[in-house]
Amino acid sequence: MQAIWDFFKNDRYAKHSGIELLEIGAGRAKARMTIADAHLNGVSLVHGGAIFTLADLVFAAASNSYGTVAVAINASIWFVKAAREGTLYAEGVETSRNPKLATYSIKVTDEAGETVALFEGMVYRKKDPIGPPARE
Amino acid sequence: MQAIWDFFKNDRYAKHSGIELLEIGAGRAKARMTIADAHLNGVSLVHGGAIFTLADLVFAAASNSYGTVAVAINASIWFVKAAREGTLYAEGVETSRNPKLATYSIKVTDEAGETVALFEGMVYRKKDPIGPPARE
Amino acid sequence: MQAIWDFFKNDRYAKHSGIELLEIGAGRAKARMTIADAHLNGVSLVHGGAIFTLADLVFAAASNSYGTVAVAINASIWFVKAAREGTLYAEGVETSRNPKLATYSIKVTDEAGETVALFEGMVYRKKDPIGPPARE
Amino acid sequence: MQAIWDFFKNDRYAKHSGIELLEIGAGRAKARMTIADAHLNGVSLVHGGAIFTLADLVFAAASNSYGTVAVAINASIWFVKAAREGTLYAEGVETSRNPKLATYSIKVTDEAGETVALFEGMVYRKKDPIGPPARE
Numbered sequence A, B, C, D: 001m002q003a004i005w006d007f008f009k010n011d012r013y014a015k016h017s018g019i020e021l022l023e024i025g026a027g028r029a030k031a032r033m034t035i036a037d038a039h040l041n042g043v044s045l046v047h048g049g050a051i052f053t054l055a056d057l058v059f060a061a062a063s064n065s066y067g068t069v070a071v072a073i074n075a076s077i078w079f080v081k082a083a084r085e086g087t088l089y090a091e092g093v094e095t096s097r098n099p100k101l102a103t104y105s106i107k108v109t110d111e112a113g114e115t116v117a118l119f120e121g122m123v124y125r126k127k128d129p130i131g132p133p134a135r136e
Helices: A002-009 A011-017 A049-065 B003-010 B012-016 B048-063 C003-009 C012-016 C048-061 D002-009 D013-016 D048-063
Strands: A019-025 A028-034 A068-079 A087-097 A102-110 A115-129 B021-023 B029-034 B070-079 B087-097 B101-109 B115-129 C019-025 C028-034 C066-081 C088-098 C103-109 C115-129 D020-023 D028-034 D068-079 D087-097 D101-109 D117-130
Touching: A002 A019, A002 A049, A011 A019, A011 B048, A019 A049, A019 C019, A028 A049, A049 A087, A049 A102, A049 A115, A049 B012, A049 B048, A068 D020, A087 A115, A087 C115, A102 B029, A102 D087, A102 D101, A115 C028, A115 C115, A115 D117, B003 B021, B003 B048, B003 C012, B003 C088, B012 B021, B012 C115, B029 B048, B029 C103, B048 B070, B048 B087, B048 B101, B048 B115, B070 C066, B070 D068, B087 B115, B087 D013, B087 D117, B101 D087, B115 D068, B115 D087, B115 D117, C003 C019, C003 C048, C012 C048, C012 D028, C012 D048, C019 C048, C028 C048, C028 D013, C048 C066, C048 C088, C048 C103, C048 D048, C048 D068, C066 D048, C088 C115, D002 D020, D002 D048, D013 D020, D028 D068, D048 D068, D048 D087, D048 D101, D087 D117
Parallel strands: none
Antiparallel strands: A019 A028, A028 A087, A068 A115, A068 B070, A087 A102, A102 A115, B021 B029, B029 B087, B070 B115, B087 B101, B101 B115, C019 C028, C028 C088, C066 C115, C066 D068, C088 C103, C103 C115, D020 D028, D028 D087, D068 D117, D087 D101, D101 D117
């Protein structure tokens, strides 16, 4: 499990976006993002890209949780409530898995526990173990 | 059209992500993102969230190009080629529009012109004109 | 609730596809489809269109369960296991709802309880009550 | 190419749904469905499942057009205009392809040429040649 935590510690866009990974378990993960000015769009709401990135990190952590590399091939997101301040949380669970493909369902909620976005994504599962970054 | 450019000039997450809007026309837009260390994930590839954010900005610009507010309600993305350096471009066109809903197709390409991701999104169209940010 | 059952009794494509609605509750529904030769594709597996149609009926029933008309505007489906015989079940729950939009998550399973497909859809909610078919 | 036409001639759900494949080329295909009573839902509009099935057949034909088996793993559809009579057409083109994955964009239009639905799907590409149905 340490290799996976190291892997995500090295995720520069997540760090740049102020996203913090909270938990990784078998096929599941959780993260949070405290809303700052840098997350806002032109009308001062949290940018859809920031919400997607938060969910995407959980998607990556949950799908790589078995220690072998999983590559995101598709994701769909539904934006159901605008967010403008406070902390957002994303929590994801595995919804299917076979040797080559797996799917994950991630929910993004606000501090009041209300749903901000729903995200469903599919990965292609490789045989390679997660190790030190391939190129540094 | 100036109001729309101002609107996107005020998009802090796009700016924070190094995304530059290049063109806005009726139902279409174009943007670019020069890959930097801050865009990379744990294996030094461009993070899916950064690619989504680039496409999402084009989606927002194209759908708001008529001068009335359009709110993103759904998007699907397919990641088809990894990217690690150089500049990425996103270009979007409108694929349908009625008074309440519209859809946009955005393609993200690399410097060699190869497709990195495909994005299709739907907006809910309000009657409100795009003006100065509602809350500042 | 009777109006909704009548509405679905009048669904000719569901009937033509051998789909039977089993339950409708507030924001949820359940249906089944016993696989027949007419559901198969060129390699004798259940056609993706038949699986989608089964999930789509549950989506429609769940989203129209409040007695006002909900119109499907988008759906994504992930096919995770092939099916060739027996009975398929689809069960759906509401994952978000505001006055204008709502989302539903539908899971299609086989007799062994294994997941065949995952479906997530969004509706636009009208104010019109569900009544006798508008045009007959 | 003959093997592919035979493959689709054997597609029972497409036939049951009154769908006729018109063209198959490298990475592209076209089909039509003349609306009949059996395609309608409870409010006498063409059922979303029937529209999906029409698009899905084109998706399958286009993605199997190279003579090796391609399996649908995901699709998203946006319903943008209701249909109630006449003939619907679906036309699809390849939007990306690598050795393992490919994506296709399918547009469903009515007789007036107006867009009824947009469909984007991804397949997993196997090495197996398309031959006589594996199990009969």
